[in-house]
Amino acid sequence: MILRDLAGRLGCEVRGDGAVDVVRVRGIDDAEPGDLTFVSNARYVPRLATTRATAVIVSPDVPTPLPSLLTRNPYLAFARAVEALHPSPRPEAGVHPSAVVDPTAVLGAGVHVGPFAVVGRAARVGARTVLHPHVVIYPGVEIGEDCVLHSGVQVREACRLGSRVVVQNGAVIGSDGFGFAKDDAGRYEKIPQIGIVVIADDVEIGALVAIDRAALGETRIGRGTKIDNLVQVGHSVSIGADTVLAGQVGIAGSTRVGDRVTLAGQVGVAGHLTIGDGVIATAQTGIPSDVKAGQIVSGYPAIDNRGWLKSSAVFAKLPELQRRLRELERRVADLLPGKPPT
Amino acid sequence: MILRDLAGRLGCEVRGDGAVDVVRVRGIDDAEPGDLTFVSNARYVPRLATTRATAVIVSPDVPTPLPSLLTRNPYLAFARAVEALHPSPRPEAGVHPSAVVDPTAVLGAGVHVGPFAVVGRAARVGARTVLHPHVVIYPGVEIGEDCVLHSGVQVREACRLGSRVVVQNGAVIGSDGFGFAKDDAGRYEKIPQIGIVVIADDVEIGALVAIDRAALGETRIGRGTKIDNLVQVGHSVSIGADTVLAGQVGIAGSTRVGDRVTLAGQVGVAGHLTIGDGVIATAQTGIPSDVKAGQIVSGYPAIDNRGWLKSSAVFAKLPELQRRLRELERRVADLLPGKPPT
């Protein structure tokens, strides 16, 4: 694609030769002639001197003799350039003859249903949604338009997905919540989980994620929220909009997570809590109690991130502190020979 | 259902008008006329004043003018009320024409086999067990009566499940254990994992759980034990009865976990350990050595919960402690000017 045409599509300005042809997007070190690359991090600016790329997406304040697409958000323009130069082939509309679609299910226009997919009784699948091979849609499920469900995804009975939802392979939406009542003999009796999961528009759900249905009512994932692989969302959890859950995060039942929250990898959140808007929890944080909007927390039990960083630095010196304390005790005892330490 | 009829089924006493009709179970805040709700936690008693529910399950000592079902275990009665008012539709008996059932497999009376399920050579499936779509049963597997295996469950060769076992979507039972021997060049050679997994009656296994088969012998899950989503159980592990493993727990190979143990979310247990009966490990605990029956442990490495809570409180003040120690050293040095601190 001619650079200046791409600029139009991405809403960038051109600096230098807008007539060069770019055919591919590559990282700055791997790029070859014909490639478009990008710099969104100041650390990579020096590599512009050596890259073999034909053109680059940069911020206007980055000087380079290369033909450039200028934008204040190079990372976003990069995302859109990949989309423009590497359009993903959309599976053709139609139902594979091997798929089992219940006669009462309703498929919108242009839906693709792959081999061995199962669409249950009274399920509804919106226009242009793609069900890859081996997707299982239980009865009563509703799925919006332009969704992509990759192979091996399971959506349990009566759950609802909005539009433009992407679900990576093997994810499970609507498995029974983990709810049991103890009888007098100390044995657990299952509480039927009769709620559902409701997923808003523009959500992405990673591979092998498990989102449990509510015992009663709904487990909710808000608009635009992105969930990485192997995350566990317990029953009746409510997650806001534009929130990010990184890989292997776990959220126990009935907790409410706000908008624009970031939980980094392997973070765990206990049940029945409220995590305010904009909270950030660094990797492996364990959250046992409510967190106010805007806080950055770390550690287990989670405390303020700055305090945790300082305490962690001292933790590494604890043996030395212990020695110094012992030495002080000895010296003070010398000063007060008649009074033994208590 | 008329309240007094429900009382009979649940073994509760009626207080107030036993002739009211309840059609649904809902949480105390969401309930509407016609709904039955419950209070199992003293914190929710005040909400009885404002709930719109028609009737409530409560402990006898909770005063309320609402028609009530009285029981000393309201949570258990709630579980049973859900079961009574919201019976889950059981798939009809029969084998879907698309399923592949080996001619040597034996299916009990009333078994349901969904689309694209696979039942291997010489496998046995007990009466009334439900295999949802896309369940894969390898050769030689034995499954008891009244089990429910949700879509995408895989049961590997020769594993055995008891009766009334529920397995949520995508769980894997009997994958190869993680066993390798190092050769002289430092390369790993696979140890064939020829053992099996044996799961007792009334066990529930969450979505995307992995339970490895033993290298030799058996990996065992005891009667009534409940396992939440994304849990990892290593090869040759033995877990007792009525034990609870919360989401994302990991148990390394050959460890023995007792009866009535609770491992909270994301707990990790090293291999070849013994965790006694009734042990509780709080969330994210890492257990590197044996734990005696009845202990409550926390932290990594795991220590007694009360000590951990106290140490964690001090951890948050470590920078302050370090400052105070430094100040003391200075003051003591002032007292002993000739003797520098060591």
Next chain:
Amino acid sequence: MILRDLAGRLGCEVRGDGAVDVVRVRGIDDAEPGDLTFVSNARYVPRLATTRATAVIVSPDVPTPLPSLLTRNPYLAFARAVEALHPSPRPEAGVHPSAVVDPTAVLGAGVHVGPFAVVGRAARVGARTVLHPHVVIYPGVEIGEDCVLHSGVQVREACRLGSRVVVQNGAVIGSDGFGFAKDDAGRYEKIPQIGIVVIADDVEIGALVAIDRAALGETRIGRGTKIDNLVQVGHSVSIGADTVLAGQVGIAGSTRVGDRVTLAGQVGVAGHLTIGDGVIATAQTGIPSDVKAGQIVSGYPAIDNRGWLKSSAVFAKLPELQRRLRELERRVADLLPGKPPT
């Protein structure tokens, strides 16, 4: 098998009666007459006195009257003995009539394709590779010879697997990496993930593992590396050869892990790091920065293992240290009554 014949196959020497017949491999406590057992850990030597096994694999320096196979690596000989005495039945060559194999896909000689497997456009599957039921191979995938992919495995578009790769049930190879660019309104826009995953020869991948495809370029797993269940490997990660990732490990995007590294259970590694050759991280370690070759690290944030062990020991005594510090402050204040502590 006659013990002396087995000795020939395993490259062991025989001590005692080489004519005894062994039919099975069992653990030392479970063994019965006719069984071969092994001792690879000095702790188990005393049990040789009571085992009912017919023969044993031991190191030459272990005295026992039992007929013995002698080797300096009993654990490796054990692995090979299991292989010899318990050969796993190989599924027959051929494509199950229910499988959907694209006409442009190329299957090598002796390939087995199980029920409901899907092999996409232009995919290539090497000789003797086994695709169990419900394996999904997206278009353009290349798989080497003698691989085993268990049921429910998903391999996404254009990913490449070497030879003798074993993939346990439900693993996902090549799901989209977790890459999003924020627009000016704070919403996330998906970055198409157009890279692939490349897995070298002799790799084993556990059940329900997720390995994301690169945004651009490749996510790489090196020769002979072994990955346990429920592990998460982020996009563009590169892992060396003969490395071991235990259960539930998570590695964030673009991190490079060296050769012969061991990450124990539930370890988390942040993105864009370099973990040197031979590094060991003990269970639950959280790694926020580069780790040099050969280091042993623990804790979160990860520090040197020996320092961490010492600091952890002091952590458990923090309340006591705090008391002693307070007492010292009191005593020093007594010495300097005019000067209040600062």
